[in-house]
Amino acid sequence: MPGLDPLRGGAARPQGRRKMRLRRARGLMCLALPALGCTALTGSPAMAQGASDPPLWRGLTVGAVEVIQLAILAGVMGAALLSAIWLIRQRARIAAENVALRTRVAELSGALARSEALLNLKDQRLVVWPGDGGRPNVVGELPAESGAPLERNTFLAFGRWLMPRSASALDRAVAGLREKGASFDLVVETREGILLEVQGRKSALHAVVRFLSLSSTQSENARLKLEQQRLAADHQNLLGLINALDMPFWLRDRAGRLKWVNEAYARAVEAESPGAAVRDGLEFLPTPTRDSLAQQHLNDTIFRDQVTTVVGGDRRVYSVTDFARAEGSAGIALDTSDLDGLKREFESTVRSHADTLDQLTTAVAIFDAEQKLKFYNQAFQKLWDLDPGFLNGSPENALLLDRLRSGGKLAEQPEWRRWKEQLLAAYRSVEPEEHWWHLPDGRTIRVIANPQPRGGVTWVFENLTEKIDLESRYNAVVQVQSETLDNLAEGVAVFGSDGRLRLSNPAFRTLWRLPEKLANGDVHISILKAACDSVAKESPWGDFVAAVTGFDDERRDSHGRTELTDGAILSYAIIHLPNGQVMMTFVDETDSVNVERALKEKNEALEKADKLKNDFVQHVSYELRSPLTNIIGFTELLALETTGPLSQRQREYVDHIGSSSSLLLTVVNDILDLATVDAGIMELDIGEVEIRPIVASAAELISERVKEHGIRLEIAVDDAPFSFHADESRIRQILYNLLSNAANYAPEDSLITLSARQSEDGVEFRVHDDGPGMSQEVLRTIFRRFEPRTNGGRRRGAGLGLSIVKSFVELHGGTVEIETGEGRGTTVICRFPIAPRGMRAAAE
Template identity: 75%
Template sequence: EQPEWRRWKESLLGAYRAVESQEHWWHLPDGKTIRVVANPQPKGGVTWVFENLTEKMDLESRYQTAVRVQGETLDNLAEGVAVFGPDGRLRLSNPAFAALWGLDADAAKPNVHVSTIRDLCDRGAADSPWGGFVAAITGFDDERRDRHGQTELNNGTVLRYAMIPLPNGQVMMTFVDVTDSVNVERALKDKNEALEKSDQLKNEFVQHVSYELRSPLTNIIGFTELLSLPSTGPLNQKQREYVEHVSSSSSVLLTIVNDILDLATVDAGIMELDISEVHVDRTIAAAAELVSDRLEEHAIRLKIDAATAPKTFHGDEIRIRQILYNLLSNAANYAPEASTITLACRSFAEGVEFSVHDDGPGMPPDLLDSVFRRFEPRTNGGRRRGAGLGLSIVKSFVELHGGNVRIETGKDMGTTVICAFPDAPSGIRAAAE
């Protein structure tokens, strides 16, 4: 398809009058590209040579397109890229590479040797990794492996790098600016260390204050008992009531202080269990006796179900009695007036299991995650607001025995706290036997 057919025709026919060869390119309507060569013959006539270059032109066009796309991609990457040949000279790089290392455009041109780039980059980092880069690029190692690492520049920028071997002895290096993520990580580590120190300080403070509180509390309780004795002297009705209030409040406070001390001892890792044979019936009766007054105050009945319980198992009897007391006290705080609390004990394959159930309002799902946290008292339907240590004590002591605690609760289902103990606490089974 020629816009000037006559001139084109005369140009082609001119080959019969020409002395030199002529070359024409025909672009056919079907997309083919034909190279036409007209060679005049010495004795007259012309030899026409037709060469189909369609595939070659197509491949060349696609190659040029791929090169342009690759170049645009590399130039617009935020990641710095540099490729070095086996002779140690730079084959290609992108602007991000020069920007990350603070290089001039001329310093990152092709054919610049890696040693020259190393000299420039060593100024930007106190602990420069470029010595290792040069050795890996120009070395003759039998095994070429990927390398990864991280370096910090003098300006505070943190770069994560990777060295990737390519075919024909070439090496590709990539650099990524990870300053923001490293700063966040450092901030989190600093915050975590501060929290750990704060927690340690809190534990030391609580333990110290608890020790300091227990001595005067013991004196208060002792003198209160002396005041209540007839031999000390007569008291009128109001004075007797005041003494009883002081005595009961001091006992409650002493219990809280003792709980704090127990938790501090567990946290310090210095609490030792006094392992012996625990008589289940005796331990249940002792715990029930401790909460009998609170149960009678609200007409709550205690039902004990120990028909399938073992007679004995190995554990710390005092701590287990303390566990049951805390479970019963917690249940008494939430059980409705004139209801029934059930304390059950049964044996299973791995040991013995205690459970305490009350018909209270149950725990909402959002409280289950925080129910064992310390100093988080929950007042959903409870009669009194405690220190929030009861279930923390239970969990710590049960886990110290090598057991576990779980809670079954729901709306209109009440709450059941289940404590499972092994036959012998973990780590001291041999000693127990």
Template identity: 55%
Template sequence: MAAGPAQAAPYLATGEIVTVSMLLGVLSAAVVSTLWTVRLRGRTETTNRDLKAHLADARHTVSRLHALIGDKNRRIVVWDGLSQKPEFLGELPPETGAPAADRDFLAFGRWMTPASAGAIERAIETLRAQAQSFDLIVETARGEVLEAQGRVSGGQAFVRFIALNNLRAEAAELKLERDRLVAALATLQNLLDQIDLPVWQRDAGGKLSWVNAAYAQAVEAADAARAVSEGRELLPTIAREKIRSASTYDTPFRDKVSTVIRGNRGFLDVVDAKSPTGSAGIAIDVSDAEAVREELARTLKSHAETLDHLATPVAIFDGEQRLQFYNQAFQQVWGLETAFLETKPGNGELFDRLRAAGKLPEQLNWRQWKENALSVYRAIDTQTDLWHLPNGQTLRVFATARPQGGATWVFENLTEKVALEARYNTLVQVQDETIDHLAEGVAVFSPDGRIRLSNPAFRALWGITEDEAKPGTHIRAIEQACAASYDKPDGWKRFAHIITSFDDERPSCQGVLELRTGLVLDFAVIPLSNAQTMLTFVNITDSVRVSRALTEKNEALRKADALKNDFVQHVSYELRSPLTNIIGFAELLKTPTMGDLTERQAEYVDHIATSSAVLLTIVNDILDLATVDAGIMELDYSEINLTDLVDDVALQFSDRLQEGRLTLEIVAPDALGTIVADPQRLKQILVKLLSNAANFAPEGSSIRLACRREGTDFVFTVSDAGPGIPQDVLKTVFGRFESHGRHSGAGLGLSIVESFVSLHNGTVTIDSREGEGTDVTCRIPTAAMPAVAAAE
């Protein structure tokens, strides 16, 4: 029993120890935990007190910032990262025009100017994408100025819009104005650099401070900066001193200055304006205008001299209807005093003076007639009228309004023309009466085969009516109408071939026709002038009627030939006057004073002048031949220096040589001496021969003129390297209307040469070889000076 308790005591003691230990551990943990909790609680209270203090400070700061932001003079837009939804703080004054609603504020284009809206949108885009700050001055649609500041902070982008106070707004406005002025100045300088007029700017000391590119080119500088740095002056010293002394703030300097431009002497129209900080000038190159003005003065003088030598009266009035120019023909036709004309009377005053002198046509209503005549100054087209003067003259009046104001009056004297027309009409009537009363049948056909006229005898012989042979009827219709009387092939078909043939030679032919009616007709086909053809038919049924018909025919032919010569002579003289007027007016149209012509109009005027000159030459040739044929041509003998004559002909023929790309080779001794002959006719001989050689000579070849003296005779030979003339043609080269060159003409040249050489008692020969060229040699003997010329 005693052993049991003794053994159990250690066991209990160990269990108690474990329990006590565990309790002690728990108690220790509880104590430690309690101590940590107390300490943590202290720390938490301290932290809470600090946080409350910081929160109070933050709330105070936020309140202060809100109070600051809440100012009505600024508004802030904040973007958090890349968020598209911004936050808006503050507001702007209503007078700025900025919308109060957040959703409308970023629509800058609605309340800012286009330039400012574009600038702020680009700046915000760059701020948010690249974190690039900016400071801008923007302008609202109401004209108010705002300052915009863009910044990035803590991952946020914000833009602050500030409504500026008076001083800052004024400074911002001045900055905007400065920017506008700088841009405008840059634009203006860029514009001035692009124009071709030299422009410069000087400082208060008169030194160049800026020039444009045209100025640099004018002074031959590398560029504008070099021209300024080197001080290259465009104007001479005298001109600059004159500008400095004459220019004022109110009156700029304006004058024309002579200077060197790009190395050449020229004229500049200079304008130089003075300012408080210096001066600025611009120059216009008027060198071409000065040259044109001088050329215009020379042209006007030449124009006046040309008009003064015209046989046609001309008078020019200015915009105030006062006389500015008149030629001698005008003064002579109206018999006006020079002293009166030099007072430059008005057009109406001139009419009144002429009416008072009884020189104008009598009018029932003078005032109305005068107003109609003076209406040309308001008219667009040329006015034409016929004036039958009390002295028996007939004038055709052309009145044309001038483009620059005023009018030109041209008076064409038709007195001789009217008389010639009356005589011509009388001759035609006599011709018609003569032909109508001829016993032989006569019919005249035009080159196209249409009948021009026929007499009753022609219609009676062929048994056709007047309607079947009316003018304009074709020869084929005549042939069908006459077929009942005669239808053999050698009849009307032969006539039609001869009449409509294009052969250069139009020989006449004759023969006998026997009609089915029993009549025997003697016919003749006779070529007339103007390529017309006359058919004559004579009834030779019995010998008596044949004799009578032949007599009448010969008389009719003689009258027709005389009428033809008279007709050619009168018509040729009649053509010369209007041709001279056409040539004169064509030259007048080409002068600048008559107005500018288009390229096509100028070409047409040149064609008119050239064709008129050619036609005038042909008319003169026909007149010369008609004068020779009539035996009334007289030579005007004088002593001629042959060397001068040859030189004059060569100069006159130079244009024709250039046209055919030919050269003229003159072979003559240094001194040909003199000869007594008609200089005008001798010159015509040389020109006609050279023109004939030019027609045959190939392009690029040479024409040779060899001159020599054989005793007292003057011998010259014109040679060409053309194809030569066939032997059968040589027999007819001196015939009239013969033309074989490539430049077809009237064919009168060699005929005139032969006639004029014969009048000088000389000789002309032709030596031509086919394929080798042609030589024409003339021998002109010297003549004795007329007694009158010798006395003089």
């Protein structure tokens, strides 16, 4: 435009573009050469300010390419300069380090040479284990006389060239060194007897074990050290063993004070610990035993004795052994209480066995390992009839055989010496031997020689003479029974547990109409059932099959009756035999059944008649009781003086009426009692009955009657218990009836005895009289009612006395027994239980 600076006006737009190019170039240089910074391109702030100052740049024109080239040149020159400086310095440092390293290498080479010279000496060898668990290195060499192998693997197997004890100790020490870092110093012994010192140490990276050979002095010291280690180990082992023993053990010093005790000692004296027992001086042995021990040690170093002491509140027996020297003593106690008990029990068992063998009927003789007799039972002495003095002298077995031969008690043998040697060979045998001797007197002896584990032989002599005789007689009996069975009219069949017929007789086949081929063969019961079902109207063979082939735990016998189609009636019984077999019997009861029916009809008629009789007796008894009571009452009233005077004859009549009425009332009461018993309504008033008072009461009731005839009554109750449980009134009535019966039959001026005593299960009363006794016919009907018999008696009663006695005794659960005979009187025995478990309502 006119009026403007041509440079400024014409170059305005190019100037703006040039500035944009400069800025873009400056940014690229800043990215490419960050080390030089952006100030090299942009210039100082003054330059930046000058860029906008037209007058400064008006005469200077710089291209973008020149600026970039200038910047690159300046950056390259600066980097080269810096690199040169750094290289010079690094080279100087590396040269110094190389000099130091050459010096260090020289020093290490010298140290390595010296170390190899030391390690390769002939008197040491090292084993080095790296810390990373790699293979160990073995350096050095031991003298050849030590026996250490040169080969690496063999050397590391310490058990191959070291003594077992040393190898074991070294293995444990090496394991502790490698795992826990525990250093060690040991003295080991090779199999050649050479001692080596072994040292184990561990560093941060290695574990090293060093083996050193020793000089003579060092070897001697090492041997002493090794021996001391062995003794110390043995000492600790012994103390550990003693401490583990369940036997009190103690050590004493020369003054007799406790020095060490084990755990068992502490438990025995109830101490908290062995140290507490030693500290408190708790003694296990009683004072008398310690005094005796000290006294004996004056003459002998060893003390042995059985001591009794209290341990844990129990008295125990100990076997004490104590050894003493000048430096001190040691003792141990073994608890022998159980052993003594076992010994006593063994001795008791031996005596019991000897007593048992002595009671056997089989002869037994026991010889020891020296063939001498140690035991024999009575059966042995009786079998051979030998002198007990000879047997008690423990004779030898050969001498005993010679004595039996010389006494003619053994059969003569063709070669006696050889026979005896064969017999005595049992002492060298292991298994039992058996012989049969046929004696000259006809006896047969089974001889068993049983060798004993500790030597000796037990001889058993079994007399089989009777057994053989019994077997022959048994066979004869079997034959007789077989013949008898075949000729029985009763049918018999025996079946085995498998259901097959084992035995039958002809009557069985005949009764069941069986063909002979079925009954004689080994036929199963199912086949017989099929054949017999058609013969019976209601066949019982189903039950027979169940009884024979069933598996019931409880085998019960049974019986029954069946009717055949032809009208015959068979009664059968099923009997289970002990050997698992089943026997069936069949009886033809056709005729007996017909008779039974007739008898039943007759019995029913008799029962009706008996009922009518009982009803009549009961009715009459009750009807008679009231009038009799009135008669007795008025008779007693007439006998009183207040009623009025009576003549002597009238008074005799009144007394006669009174006695007769009382007798009749007694009969009526007895009838009523029997009727009550028969009706089953009799009840007993059970209580405690004292025997002596009840016996005295019954004797007093009969005293007047026996005095009339000069009869003495003797009572014996010393052997009787104090009391028993029964009905007191009925017991008095029983004794009164027995005494009345005895008084009726006892002769004039005779003796009646009433005794009571303790029996096995109760009380027993006996009444004896010296009367004429009873015949068997009278004895069979003695308890029947209303059958009076004089049989030499003074009175003829109603025949109810003994019936009442029997009924009342059986109501108490007791029994009545009569011992009698012509010319020896009669004894009635009544037995009662002490405490009856249950009473029957009525006697049978």
